[in-house]
Amino acid sequence: MAAGNLDSADLKGVQFGGLIREDVMNKIFDISRIPLPFTDMVGSGTHKNEYAEWTEDQLAQPDVTNAVIDGSDATGNDTATGRRVGNHSQISDKVVRTSYRADASDTIGRTKELAYQLMMRQQELRRDVEAIVLENQASVADDGNTTAGNVGGLPTWIETTVINGTAGGYNLGTGLTEAWTTTGAPIALSEGAVRDAVQGVYEQGGDPTKMMSVPGVIRKFSEYLFTSSARVATLMADQGKSREKAAAMGSVNVFVTDFGTLDLVPNRLQQAQQAAAAGDSAFVFILDPSYLSMSYLHGYRTDPLAKTGLAENRHMSVDYTLKVHTEKAHAMIGDVSLTADVTP
Numbered sequence: 001m002a003a004g005n006l007d008s009a010d011l012k013g014v015q016f017g018g019l020i021r022e023d024v025m026n027k028i029f030d031i032s033r034i035p036l037p038f039t040d041m042v043g044s045g046t047h048k049n050e051y052a053e054w055t056e057d058q059l060a061q062p063d064v065t066n067a068v069i070d071g072s073d074a075t076g077n078d079t080a081t082g083r084r085v086g087n088h089s090q091i092s093d094k095v096v097r098t099s100y101r102a103d104a105s106d107t108i109g110r111t112k113e114l115a116y117q118l119m120m121r122q123q124e125l126r127r128d129v130e131a132i133v134l135e136n137q138a139s140v141a142d143d144g145n146t147t148a149g150n151v152g153g154l155p156t157w158i159e160t161t162v163i164n165g166t167a168g169g170y171n172l173g174t175g176l177t178e179a180w181t182t183t184g185a186p187i188a189l190s191e192g193a194v195r196d197a198v199q200g201v202y203e204q205g206g207d208p209t210k211m212m213s214v215p216g217v218i219r220k221f222s223e224y225l226f227t228s229s230a231r232v233a234t235l236m237a238d239q240g241k242s243r244e245k246a247a248a249m250g251s252v253n254v255f256v257t258d259f260g261t262l263d264l265v266p267n268r269l270q271q272a273q274q275a276a277a278a279g280d281s282a283f284v285f286i287l288d289p290s291y292l293s294m295s296y297l298h299g300y301r302t303d304p305l306a307k308t309g310l311a312e313n314r315h316m317s318v319d320y321t322l323k324v325h326t327e328k329a330h331a332m333i334g335d336v337s338l339t340a341d342v343t344p
Contacts, residue, residue: 057082
């Protein structure tokens with residue numbers, strides 16, 4: 001008690017817990033509610049079996065010797081069948097268990113604890129799915145016993161245009177995708193590699209429109225485009241006498257190549273790869289979203305679990321797969337360093 005006066009320290013010191021109420025803002029600040037760049041850019045559909053299949057085909061290369069004699073009989077057979085491919089479904093889930101007392105309590109930032117937990121875990125489940133389909137995860141069939149089904153992730157599908165590393169791809173013999181494998185330490189991304197990837201897809205008949213990777217790699221590429229080596233972009237600032245606030249242009253989000261225009265898409269949910277050698281790395285994807293889709297055996301759902309006491313129990317799940325309609329429409333650069341500067 002300072003100078004004989006009752007002060008706030010005295011009130012706080014009263015046992016048990018003091019007499020001054022806590023001053024807590026009745027709001028929760030959450031910065032993790034972010035978009036799903038990959039899921040949002042590709043198509044969406046459904047399938048009716050654990051193993052979702054589709055067919056793909058392509059035109060033959062031009063035959064520059066295609067000439068026949070006038071009046072001659074037709075010979076040969078130019079028909080083709082294409083191929084039948086598929087991907088296994090994967091089930092991902094979240095479980096919420098909230099007691100009656102917790103749900104009835106006057107909590108900070110939410111009215112009902114159960115509703116809040118369901119909302120947050122639903123967002124987490126969607127984030128999990130986004131990250132999983134971008135993983136270098138080979139497809140696996142669910143045996144209903146000890147092995148959970150795994151969706152074949154995007155890196156395991158791309159095999160025609162792969163720069164750095166050994167491509168996996170779809171195995172027609174097993175009906176499974178195989179993982180991409182590294183061939184050494186992470187490499188610096190190069191402008192030439194990006195151009196080669198776009199050209200590779202273009203020569204297969206594709207028209208890629210997106211370049212997606214982890215934020216650090218996209219930033220490195222944007223910074224490189226302002227250097228003298230790139231000779232592409234120029235740092236600019238609005239220094240006129242406009243009444244609008246000046247804006248410094250310090251990033252590139254579109255890269256125009258000879259064979260297509262790429263939107264640069266940073267994906268905060270795409271995971272870095274744990275490299276065998278020193279330093280982590282990431283995939284750089286060159287994509288045509290019109291040849292990709294997410295497919296659902298059953299969509300996002302929430303089911304009540306049996307009561308085991310004074311609590312509400314919920315089970316949230318989704319059964320999904322990734323459909324790569326034709327892998328030739330996409331390219332991939334593997335083992336790109338997260339820290340090395342981009343080179344020409």
